[in-house]
Amino acid sequence: MTRTGKAPNILIVDDEAVHMRALCDILRHHEYTTTGLVSGEAALKLLQAEQFDLLLSDLMMPGIDGIALVQAASKIDSNLACIIMTGEGSITSAVQAMKVGAHDYIVKPFKVSVILPVLARALETRRLRMENIVLEQRQLAHAAELKQLNGELELAKKEAERANHEKSNFLSHMSHELRTPLNAILGFAQILQSGSAPTTSEEKKKFAKNIEDAGKHLLTLINEVLDLAQIESGTISVSLEPVSLAAVLEECRTMIAPIAQKYGISMFYPEYMDVCVFSDETRLKQVLINLLSNAIKYNHKNGTVTLDCQLTDVGRIRVFVIDTGIGLSSEQLKLIFQPFNRLGREKSKEEGTGIGLALTKKIVETIRAEIGVVSRLNIGSTFWIELPVHPVVFQ
Ligand SMILES: Nc1ncnc2c1ncn2[C@@H]1O[C@H](COP(=O)(O)OP(=O)(O)OP(=O)(O)O)[C@@H](O)[C@H]1O
Ligand SMILES: [Mg+2]
Structure with a gap:
């Protein structure tokens, strides 16, 4: 019996039909399922269509002989167990058949007691080989999984x-x-x-x-x-709700005006879009005031700050705070959101603690928005936040 519990399926090929039939009968009596054919050509055709556990083929046959059949059959199913039956005089050829993939050979004429252990051995070898393949595949999958886990672990370690x-x-x-x-x-x-x-x-x-x-x-x-x-x-409470962006911007405008005046910075507010965003009003104001006061603080004399909005095509709106100020180098940009890092401006006349942008970024993340910045030294910076648009229209 095979491992699946089914009787082993044997294909017997012998051009001597009488011999082939007799063998089929005998093996059937020993609980093998047998199919008999009289030519290598017919056997190959059947092997293409059906799966067998073992091929028992005569060596000398007209047309496709035993060696060619074993060779071609192994190409169709590399796990097929093959045994060659040979006459006394052609043992050398039988050895050759083993070189091209046959598991064993038996010399004709043979007794049942001789063939049965040979068949059992070949089938057992096949079973072990197939089990090995499954184990190898499992091992490979396991190794790949382990590699992936190691990679993830390494990433987590680096992140920590x-x-x-x-x-x-x-x-x-x-x-x-x-x-x-x-x-x-x-x-x-x-x-x-x-x-x-x-x-x-x-x-x-x-x-x-x-x-x-x-x-x-x-x-x-x-x-x-x-x-x-x-x-x-995560203990901060935010209440995300429909908020009129125009109203928030107008409030920021009023709040920031005295600071801009003190620094001599001209403020520009292009026509606001009356868009409703999904946000926390107080936190949104806090974010915009932080960005606006930086844009004023780190500006040139007589510089400008522009507050602009632009709808993006995915139901979100970007609010830009554009200044014509001292700008930031690419090295400074990498550290811009680091708490208490004033990026070398600790000794400048501008007061600050370097925590404003770190806070701003955290708030932005909490209110499900995004923040970004582009900047060029001595030309100016553009900070932006992107918010989800809410489909409510304010009167
Ligand atoms: N618009 C800007 N243009 C140029 N540099 C900027 C701009 N905004 C921020 N910076 C630089 O980034 C640093 C960090 O800004 P952040 O707002 O976090 O702190 P701060 O302004 O120094 O202090 P505060 O915590 O009071 O806001 C600033 O010290 C400044 O060097
Ligand atoms: Mg600041």
Whole structure:
């Protein structure tokens, strides 16, 4: 029996029809399924159409002989077990048949007791070979799976390392930023304890103002860090709803006007599209104010800032904040959203903590929007956010 429980299917080919039929009968009695043919040509035709477990072929036949048949049959089914039957005088040819793929040979005339173990051995070899193929295939699939898993693991490891590095960077920047105003406050406290404390009321006021400024700065920083932590931990609450973009832009326009005036920057607001976006109004304003104040802060004297909108073809709208300012190099652009990184502008006259854009990016991600930037040094920058359009029309 084969592994599937079916009787092994044997194709017997012998040009001596009587011999072939007798063999078919005998083997059928030993629970083999047999098919008998008298020519190699007919056998090949049948092998193309039907699957057999074993081919038992005579060596000397007119037309396609046993050797040619074994050779051609192995090409059709490489797992087919083949046994050659040969007369006493042609053992050399039988050996040749084994070289081209036959498993064994038997010398005619033979007894049933001789052929049965030969058949069993050939079928067992076939079974093992096929099992081996399946195992090899499984092994290959397993190796491929392992390779893929290793690749994923490596990626996850790299990502964890990157995140870890970013966190350390963030912490070192943050502690530095927090320490600066705190040291200022401690410094003022030490002065008060020493003999050089301010004496006139004017001096005292100025002194107190310095402490207050440092304290306020510290408070702003802490609030921003808390904001960032809240967003990162996913505990920030946003309410996404239909929002009139024109109304938001108008509010930003009013809020930003005094800052633009202070810096001498001309603001341009091309006709707003009355589009409704799906967003959180407060957070959207916060994002736009951040971008607009940067565009004003990092601008040239008499520079301009333009706020523009453009519908994209996938039901989204882009809001652009375009400045004619100092711009950013490609190296700076890579680090633009890193918290506490002022990109070398720590000592510039522009105040800032370098957290605005990091916060902006986190907010943008939370409100299911996108952010991007293109910039050229000394020519200017364009920051954009892309929001989903909501199909509600405002009156
Ligand atoms: N429009 C811009 N043009 C040129 N440089 C910019 C622009 N916007 C941001 N930058 C650079 O990116 C840095 C990070 O900006 P970000 O808004 O995060 O921080 P900041 O403006 O320094 O401080 P704050 O946290 O108060 O906003 C800035 O310090 C500045 O160097
Ligand atoms: Mg900023």
